[in-house]
Amino acid sequence: MPVADFEPVIGLEVHAQLLTRSKIFCGCSTSFGAPPNTQVCPVCLGLPGALPSLNRAAVEMAIKAGKAFGCRIAERSIWARKNYFYPDLPKGYQISQYELPICSGGAVPVPGLGTIGLTRIHLEEDAGKNIHAESGSQVDLNRSGVPLIEIVGEPQLRSAEEASEYLKALRLSLIYLGINDGNLEEGSFRCDANVSVRPRGTQKLGTRVELKNINSFRFVRQAIEYEIERQVKEIESGGKVLQQTRLFDNEKGVTRSMRSKEEANDYRYFPEPDLPPLLVSPEWAAKVQVPKLPHEVLDELTRSGVAQADARTIVADPRLVEVHRRVGGDPRRAALFVVGELARAVNEKEADLAALKFEPAQVAEVWKLQDAGTLSSTAAKEVLAELIRSGKPPARIVQEKGLAQVSDAGALEAVVDAVLARSVSEAEKYKAGKKNLLGFFVGQAMKELKGKGNPGALNELFKRKLGD
């Protein structure tokens, strides 16, 4: 049977670091990039006798995710020890949730796919990080104890493409909720994929393989596609898919066996004796505010008259939503500015919008300068391009590049008078009815003003002086 006769069954498990300032069971900082082992204490180092105490903000972020995706929020959930031995886990177990997670059920809205069901969302602590260098391996425990939610999706995805769409939608939703920064490269948003195949038309699930180490959307697609093909080949050649954990090698584009997949009972889960059950009263859950999700913002934009394609571009980056909001006024006109000008400036840089550093407030400022007549539309484009490149404040760019448009009535009038004084015959023809000469006058004045005259103001001035 060819690959097309098999149906892939894919479920994703996402680990998302929560954007709390301190760790989940101690007061250590969670900021990324500090020198190794400088953000640690007896609790997150796992020293004997140290006792964990729960970070309320982490629980509220989990509740926020649960409410946003329509999960049931458990009034009582419990902490469990997940035991395993690894160099980046000095205490020999991870505090997680097992039998009673804080959230269960619910679904993630995915554009084009409807919704993808969730099994559960639970809270847990992150482990440290092994750093392998040529001189040897080292362990950095700054990450140990950073709060995570693990979002376990139902195996409803049927292709690598669908998996990637789901992941993008989930990532963007968490960013909108303000609980995760969506950074795959730094590992604050990580994905494992469970992949199996079965002959089309059958219901029984095939043996599943867990894929780890996938840190970009492209790799998600590559890893899953490779794995689907590998499993089909295995079955076709009379072999059997083994239940195992495989690592994706992003340089070679292949997956390789890491270990046979452990079963839950290998971890010897048992209730964490140092933490009481987590109690979330309905009153507490009700108080947690949930911001709008991307699909809701999309609906709002299109209802206000913004074209569907423009709305999708804006929604894909929360900063653009912010620029659009700050520009204000007519939503459709504001959208044209955001999508047209900003997207153009981005394209000219051949850069990925997401990688660009800009403050929404600064972009909105460029719009205001243009709207007020201080900048011509050409100059506004130039300021925007420079802003994206350098991050300098717009007013400074305008000053440095001498881009301010001349709207000062006195200055413009002097130029208009000079132009008329040397164009006597044209002025007579205009007065005799040749009205299209207006463009000639304005052009002359613009030349003198080095293109920085306000065209609207010049038009008016010439008309007035010529008796219109």
Ligand SMILES: [Zn+2]
């Ligand atoms: Zn600590």
